[in-house]
Amino acid sequence: MFLYDDLDIYKNKKCRSSYYVLELWEEYIEKDLIANLGMRKNLMISIYLDSDALFYSITSDYKSILTKNITTKINHIISALYELSTTINITINNCEKFNLDFSICSYFFDKNNLKDEGSIEVDCFSFCNIQNYKLFKTKLLMKLSKEFQYAVQKNYLQKDINIDPACFFDSEYEMINTCQIIDKVSFFEAMEILNKDQHYLKIDKNIFTQINNIIEKK
Secondary structure (H helix, E strand, O other): OOOOOOHHHHOOHHHOHHHHHHHHHHHHOHHHHHHHHOOOOEEEEEEEEOOOEEEEEEEEOOEEEEEEEEEOOOOOHHHHOOOOEEEEEEEEEEOOOOEEEEEEEEEEOOOOOOOOOOEEEEEEEEEEOOOOHHHHHHHHHHHHHHHHHHHHHHHOOOOOOOOOHHHHHHHHHHHHHHHHHHHOOOHHHHHHHHHHOOOOOOOOHHHHHHHHHHHHHO
């Protein structure tokens, strides 16, 4: 079993990327996206984020629908990573049959530069409508939470995320946590949801059950 010596990090919401990602999405992006998803046949959403600034635009049929430049206020350690940048490009075709594919969703950094806080890049394409929007949200934010947690591990915990197995478990844990919060299911039900989805690696339920049990006892 590979766990952090200080398990309190699992209970500190300011160290859990899922809470940052959910607040970012629900407080600053979701309302505009849902409003336009209900009216448009296709959408292109471009999002750029740094520590406290969010720029995003929505276009449809190559016409600009919305552009916003917002100062974000999220009480989280990710907000203190002033050099971390995030770029997200989402293409949505309004469709009853849901699908979401990622061209890329990764955290990048220069391993030869210890001061490099890195960047997160996401490019995805989805068939989605209002009725299956929640599924889109869950799948997208699970992936975002995973990559943001790697940024937390490298920059805040000073972990070598390329070789430390604890980093993998911690980031996968955030995917489970995100699913649990959005879908309002138990931790174990969230694990089942991930394991039934062919787009994700099968998680070791025994390991994550042990982690969750230890955390609940602390």
